Amino acid sequence: MSASLLFKPSRLVAVTVEGETRQMPEGMMLASALAATGLRVLRRSPRTGAPRGAFCLMGACQECAIHVDGALAQACMTPVREGMQIELRGAR
Amino acid sequence: MNRVPGSSDVSSVDVIVIGAGPAGAEAAIGAAEGGLAVTLLDEQGASGGQVWRAPVGGYPGKRDPEAAAGAALRARLQASAVRAAFGHRVWSVVRDDSPDGLTPGFRVDAVGPHGNLSLRAPALVLATGAHERVVPFPGWTLPGVVGLAAATVLLKSHGLAPGRRVVVAGCGPLLLAVAAGLVKAGVEVPAVADLSRRFDWLARMPAVLGRPALAARGAGWCARAALSGARMLSGHGVRRAEGPEGVERVVLGPVDAQGRALSGPEIAFEADALVVGHGLTTACEVTRMLRATHRFSRLYGGWIPEVDEHFETTVPGLFAIGDGAGIRGQQIASLAGRRVGLELWARAGHADVGGRRGSDFESVDRQLARARPFSDAMSGLMAQRAGQVADIAPDTVVCRCEDVTRAEIDTAIDQSAGSIDQLKHFTRCGMGPCQGRYCGDTVQELMALRLQEPREAVGQWTGRPPLRPVSLGELVGEFNYDDIPIPKPAPL
Numbered sequence: 001m002s003a004s005l006l007f008k009p010s011r012l013v014a015v016t017v018e019g020e021t022r023q024m025p026e027g028m029m030l031a032s033a034l035a036a037t038g039l040r041v042l043r044r045s046p047r048t049g050a051p052r053g054a055f056c057l058m059g060a061c062q063e064c065a066i067h068v069d070g071a072l073a074q075a076c077m078t079p080v081r082e083g084m085q086i087e088l089r090g091a092r
Numbered sequence: 093m094n095r096v097p098g099s100s101d102v103s104s105v106d107v108i109v110i111g112a113g114p115a116g117a118e119a120a121i122g123a124a125e126g127g128l129a130v131t132l133l134d135e136q137g138a139s140g141g142q143v144w145r146a147p148v149g150g151y152p153g154k155r156d157p158e159a160a161a162g163a164a165l166r167a168r169l170q171a172s173a174v175r176a177a178f179g180h181r182v183w184s185v186v187r188d189d190s191p192d193g194l195t196p197g198f199r200v201d202a203v204g205p206h207g208n209l210s211l212r213a214p215a216l217v218l219a220t221g222a223h224e225r226v227v228p229f230p231g232w233t234l235p236g237v238v239g240l241a242a243a244t245v246l247l248k249s250h251g252l253a254p255g256r257r258v259v260v261a262g263c264g265p266l267l268l269a270v271a272a273g274l275v276k277a278g279v280e281v282p283a284v285a286d287l288s289r290r291f292d293w294l295a296r297m298p299a300v301l302g303r304p305a306l307a308a309r310g311a312g313w314c315a316r317a318a319l320s321g322a323r324m325l326s327g328h329g330v331r332r333a334e335g336p337e338g339v340e341r342v343v344l345g346p347v348d349a350q351g352r353a354l355s356g357p358e359i360a361f362e363a364d365a366l367v368v369g370h371g372l373t374t375a376c377e378v379t380r381m382l383r384a385t386h387r388f389s390r391l392y393g394g395w396i397p398e399v400d401e402h403f404e405t406t407v408p409g410l411f412a413i414g415d416g417a418g419i420r421g422q423q424i425a426s427l428a429g430r431r432v433g434l435e436l437w438a439r440a441g442h443a444d445v446g447g448r449r450g451s452d453f454e455s456v457d458r459q460l461a462r463a464r465p466f467s468d469a470m471s472g473l474m475a476q477r478a479g480q481v482a483d484i485a486p487d488t489v490v491c492r493c494e495d496v497t498r499a500e501i502d503t504a505i506d507q508s509a510g511s512i513d514q515l516k517h518f519t520r521c522g523m524g525p526c527q528g529r530y531c532g533d534t535v536q537e538l539m540a541l542r543l544q545e546p547r548e549a550v551g552q553w554t555g556r557p558p559l560r561p562v563s564l565g566e567l568v569g570e571f572n573y574d575d576i577p578i579p580k581p582a583p584l
Contacts (some may be wrong), residue, residue: 002255002256002364003252003253003254003255003365004252004253004256005251005252005253006151006247006251006252006253006277007150007151007152007251009149009150010150011150025149025150026149026150027148027149027150028148028149028150028151028250028251029148029149029249029250032246032250032251032252033149035252035254036252040235040236040338041235041337041338042235045233045492045495046493046494046495047494047495048489048495050233050489050495051234051235051337051338052233052235052492053234053235053236053338054235054238054242055237055238055239055242055492055530056223056224056238056239056241056242056530057238057239057241057242057243057245057246057250058136058142058241058242058245059135059136059181060223060375060526060529060530061492061526061529061530062493062524062525062526062561063492063526065525065561071563071565072561072563076245077135077136079137079148079149080149
């Protein structure tokens with residue numbers, strides 16, 4: 001559980017994840033920004049409840065689809081914006 | 093024609109290109125240089141595709157030939173007359189021929205940041221790229237397991253190391269590129285497991301040496317990984333990844349030429365991530381949906397649309413280029429894009445501008461022919477290995493979206509699921525949000541193995557819209573109840 005940034009971000013913004021505030025680089029793709037804060041379990045699979053996280057990172061597999069400001073969005077294609085409200089899908 | 097509620101009018105252009113990687117962007121630029129009105133659609137935020145993906149979010153990116161080539165392509169596209177619509181997910185493509193049936197036409201719908209965009213054109217170029225093939229093993233659904241191509245996205249575009257200690261496994265040229273990239277980024281790579289054996293690489297040396305610059309880079313990647321202390325295991329695959337809530341341990345073991353596990357010592361590595369990929373499969377959903385003719389090619393990544401020398405499919409006006417039309421890599425993708433750009437120019441009536449175009453055609457065709465040996469050698473390393481699929485354990489999940497196991501698939505086949513579509517109805521495999529993109533190639537192979545039939549007989553899932561999951565809200569957009577037309581009541 002130790003994905004890490006390869007650069008020094010110029011601007012960190014506050015994002016709320018399950019009610020908890022986390023600082024993330026603005027404009028970074030959400031899946032990677034979440035991983036950099038130590039969060040890689042994004043949801044549970046529908047049938048067995050197994051932990052799932054980002055997998056293809058290119059918008060095809062839908063494993064990283066989570067609720068961003070109330071709407072389902074692929075975290076690997078959603079840039080971080082200040083004040084985003086994130087809900088994971090049963091992962092916590 | 094059915095109108096999409098809330099959408100603006102359908103705009104007509106000369107050419108629509110889907111996919112802004114090396115193939116699609118090149119075709120779009122070429123057609124626009126010929127004076128055609130071109131709209132280029134891509135779901136990502138910039139052109140370059142996966143191979144030349146642009147850095148985002150303040151990450152300066154890597155400094156390598158791919159980064160430079162991507163930046164050059166983006167600059168050329170910017171300077172061109174191409175209308176590029178990034179952040180647009182194409183969800184529907186239908187044939188929309190002229191009423192007399194004489195002129196082909198296509199209607200494309202894409203959801204973007206400002207709602208639905210509807211386009212119509214007599215020519216449609218598909219440059220939709222590839223998906224990663226990961227042949228299932230126990231633990232492949234654990235968080236921390238990502239694809240090889242996915243790792244290149246992290247390193248090139250997002251600026252993230254997937255872990256501190258990362259095992260790299262799979263096959264093909266990406267394997268060494270990613271291993272070296274991780275080491276360069278300061279990640280510890282305890283092991284690099286290649287399904288191919290040394291012989292597989294040696295057999296391809298003549299073709300590889302035809303591209304000395306690439307051969308040298310490959311050797312450099314290998315050296316960098318090995319010098320960092322990584323165990324370089326050829327003829328090895330992943331037995332399983334373990335951990336309760338994410339990868340903590342990766343077990344590797346020897347395999348034969350078909351990817352089947354050999355008895356021999358298993359080697360376990362503590363790791364917090366596993367990067368694994370077994371080649372690429374074609375993203376040919378649109379040609380499938382439009383019922384173009386396909387053929388199965390294990391070498392070129394699976395089902396590929398049949399195209400003629402102009403890269404036109406069996407549907408008139410529909411072109412397919414790049415990895416989506418067969419896994420052949422960036423160089424062939426770029427050349428095919430140029431070829432289609434020229435062809436569209438010629439068809440618009442500019443065929444003989446000083447005879448220049450004729451020689452351009454010949455030059456591109458010559459370069460395509462020269463690029464094939466290297467491309468085929470790399471494709472061969474990435475082709476699906478039947479033994480690896482045959483080896484999938486009964487309780488291993490094959491369809492990630494719906495948690496369908498190999499045993500459930502085999503049982504459904506034994507209980508008379510006679511076609512690949514029927515198998516989907518029986519088990520729900522391929523019915524989840526990824527729409528079969530990540531299990532399709534494996535499931536079809538499993539069915540072929542079980543029924544002892546060739547892949548051609550098993551076929552592929554019927555292509556259906558929507559091409560991407562889109563919400564009704566995105567499609568409808570803002571609307572006024574008063575603007576909804578209410579039909580007159582039916583006469584009594």
